Amino acid sequence: MNESVFVCKEFSIVQNSSVLKLGTDAMILGCLTDFYNPSHILDIGTGTGILTLMMAQKYDAQFTAIDISEESYTCALHNFKQSKWANNIICKQISLQEFCTSTNQVFDGIICNPPFFSDSLHNKNNLKTIARHTITLSPIDLFACAYSLLSNQGILSIIIPCSEKQTFCHQALYTNLHIIKEIEISPYYETPPNRIILQFSKTWKSVQRTHIAIRNKDKTYSKEYKGLTEKFISIN
Numbered sequence: 001m002n003e004s005v006f007v008c009k010e011f012s013i014v015q016n017s018s019v020l021k022l023g024t025d026a027m028i029l030g031c032l033t034d035f036y037n038p039s040h041i042l043d044i045g046t047g048t049g050i051l052t053l054m055m056a057q058k059y060d061a062q063f064t065a066i067d068i069s070e071e072s073y074t075c076a077l078h079n080f081k082q083s084k085w086a087n088n089i090i091c092k093q094i095s096l097q098e099f100c101t102s103t104n105q106v107f108d109g110i111i112c113n114p115p116f117f118s119d120s121l122h123n124k125n126n127l128k129t130i131a132r133h134t135i136t137l138s139p140i141d142l143f144a145c146a147y148s149l150l151s152n153q154g155i156l157s158i159i160i161p162c163s164e165k166q167t168f169c170h171q172a173l174y175t176n177l178h179i180i181k182e183i184e185i186s187p188y189y190e191t192p193p194n195r196i197i198l199q200f201s202k203t204w205k206s207v208q209r210t211h212i213a214i215r216n217k218d219k220t221y222s223k224e225y226k227g228l229t230e231k232f233i234s235i236n
Contacts, residue, residue, distance in 0.1 A: 008232050011053045011083045016075060022050045024214060025159050025195060026113050030054030031228040032183055032197055032212075033157040035109035040064070042149060044096050044112035045137070049076035051111050054232060056085040063089045064107075066099050068136055096137055100145035107149050110156045114142055139168050143175040147202065155180070156200040162193050169198070178204040186213040189222065 006013040006022060013022060030051050035041065038061045043052040046065035056063055065080070067073050073093035080089045092099065115137055146156045156177065160168055162184065169179055177200040184193035193211065214225045221235050229235060 006048075006050075008053075009234070010057050010232075011079070013048050013050055013053070013079050014075065014082075015048055016071075022048050026050050027054075027229060027232070028185060028195075028212075028214070028225075029111065029113055029157065029159040029197060031232065033109075033111055033199075035059065035155055035157075036153060038108035038154075040105060040107045040151075041109040041111065042066070042107040044110065044142070045072075045114065046076045046091070047072050047113070049079040049091070051113065052076070052089060053079065053083055053085070055109070055111060056083070056088060057232065059109075061088070061108075064105070065089060065091045066094050066096065068093070068095045096145050097141055100148055103149075105149075106151040106154070108151050108154045110146050110150060110154065112142065112156070112158050114139075114158055114160065139171040140174065143172045143177055143200075146200070147175045147177055150177075150202060152202060154201070157197065158199075159185075159195055159197045162196050165196055165198070172198075172200050177202065179207055180205045181208045182210075184209075184211040186211065188215045188219075189213040189217060 003014055003016045006015060015022065038059055040062050041055050041059065043055070043063065043065040046052055046067045049065060052063050052065040065076055067076060070093055073091060077091045080086055080091055150156060172179065179198055180201045181199035183197040185195040185197065186193045212224050213222050216222050226235060
């Protein structure tokens with residue numbers, strides 16, 4: 001099985017061909033997610049464990065990482081054990097729905113790079129289908145479980161394609177979660193955004209809206225993106 005290592009400043013991520021590779025979505029979600037003095041953080045669909053480790057670098061808290069895939073669970077568990085935060089992280093192979101009904105813990109922060117394709121053709125790779133499509137975790141299940149698991153001051157932070165915003169926001173409102181922040185992400189300056197980070201809370205607040213671009217016209221990383229990621233990785 002082919003393995004590669006993604007080296008960050010304070011931790012490393014071992015990836016293999018059985019687990020969906022980490023990408024810009026996860027990195028920018030981790031960089032732009034802020035919680036308020038969290039004591040417990042939940043990472044839904046942890047994959048390689050990158051978001052849990054980014055949150056561990058940011059916050060002195062306790063972390064729970066869950067994933068329905070055995071391959072992802074094994075990969076994430078290895079990466080957690082190799083990190084300096086191993087004693088603060090619990091990793092479980094379990095669906096969100098089952099976890100939600102089996103725990104009494106509430107979380108001040110929930111972070112998730114959720115499956116979001118509902119109508120497109122499924123990938124022949126079953127692991128990629130699970131990671132990218134809503135067959136195992138629909139938006140309504142995500143928000144219903146998040147509402148149950150969030151503390152009163154807790155925040156849910158997700159990243160999705162802009163085309164899915166209306167669907168996700170509608171389902172969130174149905175479960176009484178209110179959008180409090182929108183961050184649109186363009187791949188290049190002067191191109192339309194193709195991703196959006198959405199943050200939700202049980203309490204209604206005025207919505208904060210911002211926008212960033214990842215790359216300049218010449219395909220180099222933007223100064224803004226470099227500034228966001230500099231605590232985690234070194235990029236040229």
